[in-house]
Amino acid sequence: MPSVLIEVRKDYNEEDGKKIINAVHSALQTAFKIIPTDKVVRLVVHPPHRFACPSNLDKPEFYTYINIDAYKGRSIDAKRSLYKNIVNNLEALGIPKDHVLILLREAPQENWGIDGGQVASEVNLGYKIDV
Numbered sequence: 001m002p003s004v005l006i007e008v009r010k011d012y013n014e015e016d017g018k019k020i021i022n023a024v025h026s027a028l029q030t031a032f033k034i035i036p037t038d039k040v041v042r043l044v045v046h047p048p049h050r051f052a053c054p055s056n057l058d059k060p061e062f063y064t065y066i067n068i069d070a071y072k073g074r075s076i077d078a079k080r081s082l083y084k085n086i087v088n089n090l091e092a093l094g095i096p097k098d099h100v101l102i103l104l105r106e107a108p109q110e111n112w113g114i115d116g117g118q119v120a121s122e123v124n125l126g127y128k129i130d131v
Contacts, residue, residue: 001034001038001040001070001071001112001114001120001125002028002032002034002038002040002068002069002070002071003040003068003069003070004024004025004028004040004041004042004066004067004068004069005042005044005066005067006020006021006024006041006042006043006044006064006065006066007044007046007051007064007065007066007067008020008043008044008045008046008062008063008064008065009045009046009047009048009051009053009060009061009062009063010045010061010062011045012043012045016093017043019093020043020064020090020093020095021041021043023086023089023090023092023093024041024066024086024089024090025039025041026085026089027082027085027086027088027089028068028082030081030082030085031074031078031079031081031082031085031131032070032074032078032082032131033078033127033128033131034127035126035127038125038126038127048060048061051063053065057096057098057099058096059096059099060099062094062095062096062099063099063101064090064095064099064100064101065100065101065103066086066100066101066102066103067103067105068082068102068103068104068105069105069106069107070104070105070106070107071106071107071108071109071112071120071129072106072107072108072109072129073106073129073130074106074129074130074131075130075131078131079104082102082104083102086100086102087100087102108121109121109129
């Protein structure tokens, strides 16, 4: 059950915002093999003056910072696939690959409370973590 926060400097319309959310979620489904309904993705828009980004970017308005909190246990290959799929999916929406920063933080399942306050390691998730 990854939890995703996408932060941007551009105020996208509703349709484009949904496309960005779905692009990241689709990459998680492909790389981490999560189920389609396991979707916790937030898109937050910051005014550019409140969200600094690297000064060498050609199109700083498209800078996109993605924080993903996930259960510990995915392989390096799954992580490579995730990063590649995210930037490819976002590039198809006009966001340059080199304008995307992804931070993956992993925590043991026992550090997550889900499904009404249960310890995640004691819940059948419906998918494997060790992909």
